[in-house]
């Protein structure tokens with residue numbers, strides 16, 4: 001997959017030479033930021049997973065976010081796991097940009113590209129995202145991409161030695177979306 005505009009970010013499938021980027025996400029706490037670092041994970045799993053399916057399945061995926069020079073600046077993920085509704089109706093998305101590429105509008109645009117991709121290429125009716133109650137950059141990015149803030153789940157996550165609230169965002173296929 002390669003989608004995007006010539007002067008902005010694009011989404012493309014992960015390649016073998018992107019494995020060092022994935023390794024950085026697994027080993028550098030700053031790479032995922034204060035709201036997403038889950039602790040150390042097995043870096044060897046990245047290559048195994050890439051060789052198995054390139055991080056793409058019929059109901060989930062992870063692709064690189066690249067800048068105009070095709071440098072990998074981050075990644076986006078999606079999955080539809082049913083959870084009581086038919087698979088393919090609701091997709092959950094996520095994003096992480098490397099610290100040196102944040103705050104320049106790339107996160108908003110990359111999530112807009114992913115939303116367009118899901119509504120264009122899957123039968124999704126709803127795209128949803130959750131974020132930490134203190135992650136104001138992601139909350140604002142989701143709102144700029146057209147998401148509605150639907151609720152606050154108290155004390156739902158644990159990171160950095162304490163419990164955190166989680167904000168739920170949703171976007172329906174029929175909802176108005178800003179131009180990406």
Ligand SMILES: CC(C)(COP(=O)(O)OP(=O)(O)OC[C@H]1O[C@@H](n2cnc3c(N)ncnc32)[C@H](O)[C@@H]1OP(=O)(O)O)[C@@H](O)C(=O)NCCC(=O)NCCS
Pocket residue numbers: 032033035036074094095096097098101102103104105106107108109130131132135136137138140141144
């Ligand atoms: C969250 C993230 C994807 C946002 O992408 P980004 O490219 O940094 O954000 P953008 O430049 O698109 O900015 C989006 C909005 O948030 C605002 N913003 C950016 N950083 C902010 C901060 N630290 N505090 C408050 N607002 C902030 C911007 O000003 C902009 O709003 P505006 O246009 O009204 O001024 C990115 O910072 C990131 O990957 N962070 C680490 C991983 C993470 O937290 N992922 C989200 C998991 S749910």
